Structures are given as C-alpha cells and as structure tokens.
Amino acid sequence: MDGKSVWIARQVRWLRSRHSPLATRWDRIEVLAAAFAILLSLAMLPAALAVGGQVYTGAARQAAAEQASRTETTAVVLADTTETTSVRMTGSDVPVRAAWRLPDGSERTGDIYVTAGTDAGTRTDIWIDRAGDPVPAPLTRAGALGAACGVTVLAWAGMLGVLALAFWGTRRMLDRRRGNDIAGEWRQLSRDLKRF
Numbered sequence: 001m002d003g004k005s006v007w008i009a010r011q012v013r014w015l016r017s018r019h020s021p022l023a024t025r026w027d028r029i030e031v032l033a034a035a036f037a038i039l040l041s042l043a044m045l046p047a048a049l050a051v052g053g054q055v056y057t058g059a060a061r062q063a064a065a066e067q068a069s070r071t072e073t074t075a076v077v078l079a080d081t082t083e084t085t086s087v088r089m090t091g092s093d094v095p096v097r098a099a100w101r102l103p104d105g106s107e108r109t110g111d112i113y114v115t116a117g118t119d120a121g122t123r124t125d126i127w128i129d130r131a132g133d134p135v136p137a138p139l140t141r142a143g144a145l146g147a148a149c150g151v152t153v154l155a156w157a158g159m160l161g162v163l164a165l166a167f168w169g170t171r172r173m174l175d176r177r178r179g180n181d182i183a184g185e186w187r188q189l190s191r192d193l194k195r196f
Contacts, residue, residue: 024178024181026174026177026178026181027178029174030170030171030174033167033170033171033174034167037163037164037166037167040163041159041160041163044156044159044160044163045156047155047159048152048153048155048156048159049152051151051152051155052148052149052151052152052155053148055147055148055151055152056144056145056147056148059139059143059144059147059148060141060144062139062144063138063139063140063141063143063144066138066139067138067139067140069129069130069138070127070128070129070135070137070138071103071127071128072125072126072127072128072137073100073101073102073103073125073126073127073128074100074101074123074124074125074126075098075099075100075112075123075124075125075126075134076098076099076100076121076122076123077096077097077098077112077114077118077119077120077121077122077123077124078096078097078098078099078109078120079096079097079120080118080119080120081094081096081114081115081116081117081118081119092115092116093113093114093115093116094113094114094115094116095111095112095113096111096112096113096114096118097109097110097111098110098111098112098114098124098126100112100126100128102128102132108128108132110133110134111134112124112126112134
C-alpha cells in the first residue's frame with residue numbers, strides 16, 4: 001500500500017473506533033465532532049462559491065465599464081530613460097516624457113511609465129481614458145474570473161481555518177476530560193489495591 005492509502009485506512013479505522021469496546025464516551029464525542037466538522041466544511045463550500053460569484057459579478061461590471069471608457073493607443077518616447085534615471089533602476093518602470101494621439105486625432109504629451117533603458121523614439125502601447133490621460137489597462141473578464149476564484153478559495157480556506165481551530169479546541173477539551181477520567185481510574189485502582 002502507498003502512503004496515501006495507509007493514511008486513508010487509518011482515518012477510516014479512527015472514525016470506526018467509536019464501535020470499539022475500549023472507546024470512551026469522549027472518543028465517541030470526538031468521532032462525532034470530526035464527522036460534523038467534515039460535513040460542515042462541505043456545507044461551507046456553497047457559501048464560498050456565493051461570495052466568489054458576487055465578486056465576479058462586480059468585477060465583470062467594472063471590466064465592462066473600464067473597457068468602454070478606455071482606449072489603447074501608441075505613444076512615442078521623447079527622451080532616453082537613461083538620461084532621467086540612475087543605472088541601479090535598470091529593468092524597473094520609470095516615468096518618461098512621451099507623445100500620443102487621442103481618438104479625435106489631436107496630439108497629447110505627458111509622462112508615461114516605461115522600462116528603464118528605453119530609448120527616445122521607441123513606440124509603446126498605452127491605455128488612455130476619455131480625457132486622454134494615461135491609465136492602467138482595463139480589467140478583462142479573465143481578470144475578473146481570476147479575482148473571483150481567488151476570493152472563493154480564500155473565503156473557503158478562511159472558513160476551514162475557523163472550523164479547524166474549533167475542532168482543535170474541541171479535541172483539547174476532550175483530551176483533558178479523557179486525562180481526568182484516566183487519572184480518576186488510577187486513583188480508584190490505587191485505593192482498591194491499598195485494601196489488599
């Protein structure tokens with residue numbers, strides 16, 4: 001058997017241990033708490049999916065609004081970035097003066113961010129808003145889906161974390177009770193042995 005099969009078999013035996021004549025009531029309560037935690041973790045999945053669905057709906061609306069209000073255009077870099085930045089920043093995005101055409105055909109100049117080391121005259125694609133100012137690229141539907149998936153996973157992981165913490169606390173409490181019962185049985189056995 002491989003390691004995974006052994007682990008699964010051990011978990012099944014542990015869950016079935018409540019039928020053992022050696023199992024205490026605390027063992028049985030622990031098995032029921034584990035079964036409840038497993039069922040509750042599965043029941044939490046639809047809630048996490050609902051949160052992710054809400055995030056996707058909002059992000060998809062934002063993506064549609066950004067795509068409607070932004071236009072891609074080509075900008076021409078007007079100065080070498082090496083003249084305006086230090087050598088240690090090579091490879092980073094740095095501001096540089098550039099010129100680009102607006103949708104109405106007029107020209108605009110301003111600062112855009114390009115990779116350090118970009119030469120004057122280099123053409124680069126940028127996004128502009130309705131006023132002609134440079135803005136980040138619009139959110140895409142794929143980006144909205146990625147955000148929703150990330151939030152879904154994080155929401156479910158957060159819920160599972162709280163559930164795991166609650167189960168851990170339950171096990172600690174049950175272990176204390178088990179320990180108290182065993183200590184009581186030893187005290188009783190000690191008293192019984194003193195009588196002989």
